[in-house]
Amino acid sequence: MPELPEVETIARGVHERVRGDRIAEAWFSSFPQPFKTPPGQQAAGLEGRVVLGVHREGKHIVVELGNVGGVPSHPFDSAQGRLRHKNKDVARVGHPDGGLGEFDSQPEAQWIVHLGMTGRLLVTAPDVPIAAHTHARLTLASGRELRFVDPRRFGRLEFRDLRRGVGFSATGAEPLTIGAEAFAALFRSRKLYIKAALLNQTLLTGVGNIYADESLFRAGIRPRRRAGRLTRAELERLRTSLRGVLQHAIRLGGSSVSDYVDADGVRGFFQLEHHVYQRTGLPCLRCATPIRRILVAGRGTHYCPKCQR
DNA sequence: ATATGGCCCTGGTTGC
DNA sequence: TGCAACCAGGGCCATA
Numbered sequence: 001m002p003e004l005p006e007v008e009t010i011a012r013g014v015h016e017r018v019r020g021d022r023i024a025e026a027w028f029s030s031f032p033q034p035f036k037t038p039p040g041q042q043a044a045g046l047e048g049r050v051v052l053g054v055h056r057e058g059k060h061i062v063v064e065l066g067n068v069g070g071v072p073s074h075p076f077d078s079a080q081g082r083l084r085h086k087n088k089d090v091a092r093v094g095h096p097d098g099g100l101g102e103f104d105s106q107p108e109a110q111w112i113v114h115l116g117m118t119g120r121l122l123v124t125a126p127d128v129p130i131a132a133h134t135h136a137r138l139t140l141a142s143g144r145e146l147r148f149v150d151p152r153r154f155g156r157l158e159f160r161d162l163r164r165g166v167g168f169s170a171t172g173a174e175p176l177t178i179g180a181e182a183f184a185a186l187f188r189s190r191k192l193y194i195k196a197a198l199l200n201q202t203l204l205t206g207v208g209n210i211y212a213d214e215s216l217f218r219a220g221i222r223p224r225r226r227a228g229r230l231t232r233a234e235l236e237r238l239r240t241s242l243r244g245v246l247q248h249a250i251r252l253g254g255s256s257v258s259d260y261v262d263a264d265g266v267r268g269f270f271q272l273e274h275h276v277y278q279r280t281g282l283p284c285l286r287c288a289t290p291i292r293r294i295l296v297a298g299r300g301t302h303y304c305p306k307c308q309r
Numbered sequence: 310a311t312a313t314g315g316c317c318c319t320g321g322t323t324g325c
Numbered sequence: 326t327g328c329a330a331c332c333a334g335g336g337c338c339a340t341a
Contacts, residue, residue, distance in 0.1 A: 001334070033318075059335080117334055118319080133319085152318045154335060192312060201336075209334070298314065299334065 002115040004175065004206030005249035008056045010121055014063075014146070015054035017123040022050050022141035023065075028157075029135040034150060036112075036158035045109055045159045046138060052107055058170035058205030060114050061121060064107040109161050112168050116154030122147045172205035175242050183239040187227040194230060194238075195223035196297035207242065210277045211249070213302050215242035217276045222308045223294070223301045276302040 002010070026046040028039035035042065050066040113121055122131075124145050130137070136148035136157060148157060160168060173182060186203045187194070197203055198212040207215075216223055218241035221234055230238070275285050280293040284304040294301050 114335085116318095116336080150318095151320070152334090154318065156336085190311085196312085199335085297312095300332090 001117050001208055001210065002119065003059060003208035003211055004056070004246055005211075005252075007059050007061060007115065007206070008250050009253050010115070011054050011056040011061045014061070014121055014123060017144075018051045018140060018146060019053055020051065021144075023047055023138050023146075024141050025139040027137045027139075031135060031153060033153040034135050034148075034155050034157050036156050037160075042111070042136075042157060042159040045161060046111060049109060052105065056206075057168060058172065058174075058201060059208070060112055060168060060170065062168055063111040063113070065109040065111060066105050067108050107162060107167075109159065109163075110168055112156075112158040112160065113148060114156040114158075116150060116152065116156065118152040119148065119150040119155030122149065170205040171202045172200070173203065175204050175207055175239075176246060178204070178239070180236055180239060184232060184235045187230060187235065190227040192227055193223060193296050194221060194225050194227045195299075195301055197227040198242075199297060199299065206246075209299050209301075210274070211242065211245055213277045214245050214275060217302075217304060217308060218245060220308055223296050223303055276304060278302065 023046045026043040028035070028043060030039075037045075046065070052064040052066045054061060054063050056062070113119070115121065122145075124147060126139070126143060126145055128145075131147070131149045133151040133153075134147055134149045135153070135155075136146075138146040140146060148155070158168075160166075173186065178186075187197055190197060192200075195212055195216065198207050198215070199209065201207075213223070215238060219234065219237040221230065221238060276291050278300075279291045280302060281290050283289065284291055284307055287304065287306050289304055289306040291302055292305050294303075
């Protein structure tokens with residue numbers, strides 16, 4: 001289940017691999033489920049456009065696209081495509097910044113990918129077999145393909161023409177950068193459980209079930225505390241715990257239980273050392289009390305009854 | 310306005 | 326052993 005750290009890792013990986021490449025052809029499956037924009041409209045908007053960059057907003061991957069007729073700032077050498085594809089250092093040769101630097105031209109459109117529960121965004125060689133539940137295939141000028149695979153179809157694909165509308169922006173605050181004052185204000189006088197509040201994407205964006213449970217454990221707060229009843233000190237512990245666990249997971253390259261696959265299609269199974277998540281009945285790593293599992297906001301919720309008050 | 314619960318989906322796990 | 330029922334949950338929508 002991709003949350004902020006997994007999506008960040010995937011966005012960075014895709015950025016490094018496809019920046020400067022051109023979308024030659026776009027194919028979409030006939031399932032209606034994953035498409036916020038009709039597939040035909042997405043294909044028409046994507047074909048011919050240049051990928052200026054890829055970044056994360058909340059749990060969304062935003063692909064910034066340049067104009068149809070333009071020349072890519074860093075044209076991809078198709079003969080070297082595979083070599084670059086397999087070696088990150090080589091891939092950086094054409095991109096001195098090597099990261100999420102400024103665009104070289106103004107984005108005209110965006111392709112927005114939400115991975116849902118089981119979505120994967122892969123950069124592959126064209127001869128890699130098509131996985132089951134592949135819903136999108138973008139053939140790139142370099143010869144490689146950008147594929148979207150999603151068995152459960154909880155993911156979403158959207159195309160935005162920036163000349164006709166506004167760009168994508170996440171609904172909630174970024175947990176990595178939000179300050180103490182703004183964080184406390186999010187929960188003030190709210191009656192819902194703090195666990196439910198952390199999952200609410202209109203308050204904070206990017207936090208899912210794993211990091212909600214883990215940050216509450218690290219902050220020593222029970223998931224069924226009412227959000228508005230937390231003290232200022234508890235909120236500050238929660239903010240720093242959340243930021244810390246997210247940053248840690250990003251450093252590890254994202255963590256997940258079963259569905260995370262990195263942009264290369266290589267299983268990036270960097271399972272974070274979860275303290276409570278899916279450790280029901282196992283001893284708490286801090287005090288050895290068995291971890292308890294309850295249901296909050298329809299989600300499995302794990303906590304230590306002794307460490308969390 | 311705020312909060313809750315049902316629904317969409319398939320694959321892996323559980324239980325008989 | 327085999328098969329069916331069950332469970333997982335992010336986001337959206339209807340409802341209270």
